Amino acid sequence: MNRETLLNLLLLCVLLAVPVWAHAAEEPFIITLVTRALIFAIAGIGLNMALGQGGLVSLGHAMFFGLGGYSMGILASHAQTYTPLFEWPILLEGSNSMPVIWITAIAVAGLAALITGQLSLRTSGVYFIMITLAFGQMFYYFAVSWPAYGGDDGLSIYVRNEFPGLNTLDPIQFFAIVFALLIAVLMLAAAVARSPFGLALNAARQSPARVEAVGISPYRLRLLVYVLSGMITGLAGALFADLNRFVSPSMFSWQTSGEIMMFVILGGVARLCGPVVGATVFIALEHFLGGLSDYWQIYLGVLLLVIVLFARGGLVGLVAGKQQAHD
Amino acid sequence: MSLLLFAEQILNGLQFGIMLFLMAAGLTLIFGVMGLINLAHGSLYMTGAFAAATVASITGSFTLALVAALIAAAAAGALVEVIVIRRLYKADHLDQVLATFALILVFSEGTRWLFGSFPLYLNVPEALSGSVTLPGGIRYSLYRLALIGIGLLVALGLYVLIAHTRLGMQVRAGQSDREMIAALGVDISTLYTIVFALGAALAGLAGALVGAIQSVQVGMGEPVLILAFVVIVIGGIGSIKGAFVGALLVGLTDTLGGLLLPGFFGWFMEPASAVSAGSVLASMSIYILMAIVLMVKPCGLFGVRH
Numbered sequence: 237m238n239r240e241t242l243l244n245l246l247l248l249c250v251l252l253a254v255p256v257w258a259h260a261a262e263e264p265f266i267i268t269l270v271t272r273a274l275i276f277a278i279a280g281i282g283l284n285m286a287l288g289q290g291g292l293v294s295l296g297h298a299m300f301f302g303l304g305g306y307s308m309g310i311l312a313s314h315a316q317t318y319t320p321l322f323e324w325p326i327l328l329e330g331s332n333s334m335p336v337i338w339i340t341a342i343a344v345a346g347l348a349a350l351i352t353g354q355l356s357l358r359t360s361g362v363y364f365i366m367i368t369l370a371f372g373q374m375f376y377y378f379a380v381s382w383p384a385y386g387g388d389d390g391l392s393i394y395v396r397n398e399f400p401g402l403n404t405l406d407p408i409q410f411f412a413i414v415f416a417l418l419i420a421v422l423m424l425a426a427a428v429a430r431s432p433f434g435l436a437l438n439a440a441r442q443s444p445a446r447v448e449a450v451g452i453s454p455y456r457l458r459l460l461v462y463v464l465s466g467m468i469t470g471l472a473g474a475l476f477a478d479l480n481r482f483v484s485p486s487m488f489s490w491q492t493s494g495e496i497m498m499f500v501i502l503g504g505v506a507r508l509c510g511p512v513v514g515a516t517v518f519i520a521l522e523h524f525l526g527g528l529s530d531y532w533q534i535y536l537g538v539l540l541l542v543i544v545l546f547a548r549g550g551l552v553g554l555v556a557g558k559q560q561a562h563d
Numbered sequence: 564m565s566l567l568l569f570a571e572q573i574l575n576g577l578q579f580g581i582m583l584f585l586m587a588a589g590l591t592l593i594f595g596v597m598g599l600i601n602l603a604h605g606s607l608y609m610t611g612a613f614a615a616a617t618v619a620s621i622t623g624s625f626t627l628a629l630v631a632a633l634i635a636a637a638a639a640g641a642l643v644e645v646i647v648i649r650r651l652y653k654a655d656h657l658d659q660v661l662a663t664f665a666l667i668l669v670f671s672e673g674t675r676w677l678f679g680s681f682p683l684y685l686n687v688p689e690a691l692s693g694s695v696t697l698p699g700g701i702r703y704s705l706y707r708l709a710l711i712g713i714g715l716l717v718a719l720g721l722y723v724l725i726a727h728t729r730l731g732m733q734v735r736a737g738q739s740d741r742e743m744i745a746a747l748g749v750d751i752s753t754l755y756t757i758v759f760a761l762g763a764a765l766a767g768l769a770g771a772l773v774g775a776i777q778s779v780q781v782g783m784g785e786p787v788l789i790l791a792f793v794v795i796v797i798g799g800i801g802s803i804k805g806a807f808v809g810a811l812l813v814g815l816t817d818t819l820g821g822l823l824l825p826g827f828f829g830w831f832m833e834p835a836s837a838v839s840a841g842s843v844l845a846s847m848s849i850y851i852l853m854a855i856v857l858m859v860k861p862c863g864l865f866g867v868r869h
Contacts (some may be wrong), residue, residue: 293657358861366792374850381846398857494664531676544662
């Protein structure tokens with residue numbers, strides 16, 4: 237077992253132990269804080285697939301995060317008022333069941349990724365960054381100007397959605413759901429990285445011409461990973477909306493995209509648990525520095541600068557050494 | 564809809580486009596010469612606006628405010644280039660995005676710390692307030708007209724600078740072959756600082772000019788930055804001509820979309836839903852424009868594949 241695997245296991249144990257302790261000590265706030273970090277981590281794992289494996293620097297992942305959030309918001313608000321989404325061509329009711337909402341969020345985000353991916357992946361490099369950013373912004377303005385679901389003000393859901401057999405309003409039970417999903421997503425990411433698809437994708441990042449020469453289309457690999465990545469981030473968006481019981485256009489904002497990217501980079505690009513480390517550190521900084529100063533993001537900015545300029549490979553890279561680092 | 568309203572909206576679109584051009588020109592120049600994607604360009608726009616608002620409230624002079632905006636933005640740009648940006652030229656785009664994103668955090672929170680969260684106001688100078696009657700009976704704000712004029716002058720100046728001066732020659736040489744121009748004895752690192760400061764000054768000027776018709780506040784730069792990205796993606800990254808054409812296209816699409824689309828939907832929908840459908844589509848119109856341009860020309864209208 238190498239140092240990185242050991243570190244990952246240790247990290248997950250800590251992330252499990254802290255809420256359990258907080259539950260015993262009756263500190264629900266800490267449980268919610270850790271839950272938030274885990275949800276951000278799932279969003280980061282989504283981006284890390286496209287970014288680390290595929291080399292696709294997407295600055296528009298807020299699009300998927302927001303779509304996941306609005307999937308939850310729209311379904312739950314219709315369930316709340318007992319009005320169907322639409323009656324034609326088929327009758328579609330709202331829903332307050334988490335699994336239904338998750339599947340919807342994943343499907344909607346995947347579809348959006350399929351459509352925008354086909355356009356964005358026609359380009360590469362700096363064009364790709366700007367186009368994904370612009371698509372994210374397009375959804376932001378769409379959400380702001382669409383009055384049916386709250387527009388600029390967002391949408392509140394009064395009761396957290398239901399999961400069979402659990403009381404989701406209990407922080408520790410909701411945490412358990414999110415933790416289980418995080419483990420599932422991590423296992424999926426690890427499986428993808430080891431699969432023939434993941435290997436071909438890595439090869440396509442390092443040398444597209446050679447991959448093309450052996451008869452694999454880099455475009456199709458990239459589109460597939462982009463869709464997969466969007467789906468995972470969409471799931472995180474639905475969870476985030478459920479955590480807050482509130483969705484607003486700010487989930488679509490470009491700052492959200494930047495933050496998701498920050499989770500990946502703080503932890504370390506293409507590291508399995510990089511986004512988990514990054515999101516945890518981000519939440520910890522927000523909590524502790526935010527308590528010290530209203531302007532804590534200055535320190536965050538400086539930290540990020542230092543990591544980008546001097547600690548390539550992120551925090552996981554610092555601790556686990558360079559053995560896994562890519563190019 | 565009256566023809567006068569339509570003409571006024573076309574002028575509004577032009578004015579918006581020209582201001583976008585000031586932002587986009589700097590971005591595209593910096594990308595063309597140094598290969599750097601600069602997310603913090605919006606922060607320089609904000610710097611210009613805050614400098615102008617502060618100087619205007621102390622001295623009361625709009626001219627001094629504009630000078631202050633130019634100097635403050637250029638100085639901030641040069642400082643940031645020397646401390647941070649210089650280390651990023653050889654880095655990949657991901658590092659550039661992150662480092663400049665970090666700079667936005669520092670700039671935005673720093674400004675909030677210095678000036679507070681409340682917006683500042685910058686008044687339109689007295690000589691330019693009020694409106695004029697243009698040929699054809701169109702009444703239009705004198706200040707907005709002046710913005711179009713200033714923007715066109717800057718565009719012309721930029722053209723002369725790039726096409727007909729020694730500095731412009733070095734910039735063009737830097738765009739096509741960086742190593743060769745260094746080998747010919749041009750101090751490339753000073754050239755980069757100058758280009759960055761020039762782009763920053765243009766952004767600062769735009770911030771100050773627009774600051775007088777909008778409020779000056781933290782975060783004002785980023786929406787404009789993203790539109791400027793759309794502009795240079797449409798025009799082709801690295802091309803100033805492309806930035807100019809793209810900026811006018813985006814400005815006109817945005818303004819006219821908001822005006823025409825609700826009416827267009829009104830032909831076959833009931834008024835209330837036509838207005839909301841129209842405004843939803845109008846808010847997305849420039850991104851749809853970008854998607855169409857990319858489908859036809861993936862490198863933008865005037866772009867060349869690097």
